[in-house]
Amino acid sequence: MKKRLLINWAFYRPVGHLLEALQHARGYYAANRDGVDVYLLINAASPSTLVKACPWITGVYPIDFAEVQSQHERAASLQAVPPTWDYIVTDPRIAIQDPTIGGRGAEAMIATQAVVRQYLRAADWSGSSRGWECKWNTTGLLGREDPLPYAANARFSLPIPADARVFAGHYHHHGPTICVLPGGGSSGLQQNPSLEVWSDILMALADEFSNLRVYITGLSRDMAGQIHTKGLSSQDSDVLARRLPFVTNCFDIGLWNQVALIAECDILLAPHTGFAFIGQFVGTPWLAISRCPWPEYLFNGIPFYSVIPDCDSYPAQWRMDCECNQRIAHCDKTVCMEDDRVRARIPDLINGARFLLEPNVTYEQAIRVHVENLRRQKRNLDQFAFFMD
Structure with a gap:
């Protein structure tokens, strides 16, 4: 038998963290599939x-943070979770999260996890996920000394429902296609390109690639576990579609239709935002407009190209006193996402699109190009350990 x-990944809300959970779950499943069921x-x-x-x-157990904070172990969403498991693996960041970083979201997560970890019990073993120990080229099993080892870089494709694939098929185009995710739901206006900058980016792409089609997707309001898109609205997308005949507004088409549309396209173009990581799990290369505070870090063997900012703060994730983090704290636009700074990166963005549209481009090539670009900018490579051999 x-x-x-149980993998405890009740973390922050953005979709990117859910994709982390799927990847870590896959690693434990791949290494132990004959011995455990994964929840x-x-x-x-x-x-x-x-x-x-x-x-x-x-199986999956969604827990309501607000409910757990108010009702503690009596919360209905937590009572639905069996309290005793054979094994429990937890995201190690949960135990070290600084409550002064992340605002109310961090406070809610920490308070919820305090209740959750008191409620749950592992009969055989509990520990932290080994998944974060992987580098891009790590192979084999990690944590061989643990009761449950972890299969490094266990890749998978997210299954897409047939009806969503049919929907996305209506957007099939005999020419290069780019799906644009214009901004993240949790990042705020200060970390996304403006409407005019997006217009300049898309015109530059059309000048470079003949017969281009661009589909702009997003969400106008919070719904069904998704945060509405900030930085560019559906109305802004309409403006771009009227201005640029190769652009189509694909806002508010539903989660799975969004995923299928991304899978249908040759490239996903987006700033660093959680939902943009989904391209890695449906086979679509990501052309990332990198920004503070985080570098790109979640991969699944699919090519990518990071348009690295000319910003002294990047990546700012562990340096709270740097300028971009200070601006984020005051809800001001970060240095790396100022209009002139993003426009200055358009030539590199074009290079990235050209690279990703090359037939047979590989993930390994993308890693090499990324490391070359980091070295060219004289970045501290210790902050990009995942990419180092």
Whole structure:
């Protein structure tokens, strides 16, 4: 009889963290599939439908942070979770999260996890996920001394429902296609390109690539575990579509239709935002407009190109006193996302698109190009350890 593993990934809301959970779950499943059934504990504000699509995950338990904070162990969403498991694996960041970083979101997560970890009990073993120990080229098993080892870089494709694939098929185009995700839901206006900058970017792409089609997708309001798109609205997308005949507004088409549209396209163009990581799990290369505070870090063997900012703060994730983090704290536009700074990166963005549209481009080539670009900018490579051999 198989034993049961619960992976505690009830973390922040953005979809990117849910994709982390899927990747870590895949690593434990791949290494132990004959011995355990894998379950996930997640933030109820994330779209659990993505988890339910993954056949290697036996079950998912979404917990409501607000409910747990007010009702503690009596919360209905927590009572739905069996308290005792054979194994429990937890995201190690949960234990070290600084409550002074991340605002109310961090406070809510820490308070919720304090209740959750008091409620749950592992009969055989509990520990932290080994998944973050991987570099891009790590192979084999990690944590061989643990009761449950972890399969490094266990890749997978997110299953997309057939009706969503049919929907996306209506956007098939005999020419290069780019899906644009204009901004993240949690990042705010200060970290996304402006309407005029997006217009300049898309015109430059059209000048470079003949017969180009661009589909702009996003969400006008919070719904079903997704945060509405900030930085560019559906109305702004209409403006771009009227101004640029090769652009189509694909806002508010539904989660799975969005995922299928991204999978249909040759490139996903987006700033660093959680939902943009989904391209890695549906086979679509990501052309990332990199920005503070984080570098790109979640990969699944799909090519990518990071348009690295000319910003002294980048990446700012561990340097709270740097200028971009100070601006984020005051809800001001970061240095790396100022209009002139983004416009200055358009030539590199074009280079990145050209690279990703090359036939047979590989993930390994993308890693080499990324490291070359980091070295060219004289970045501290210790902050990009994932990419180092």
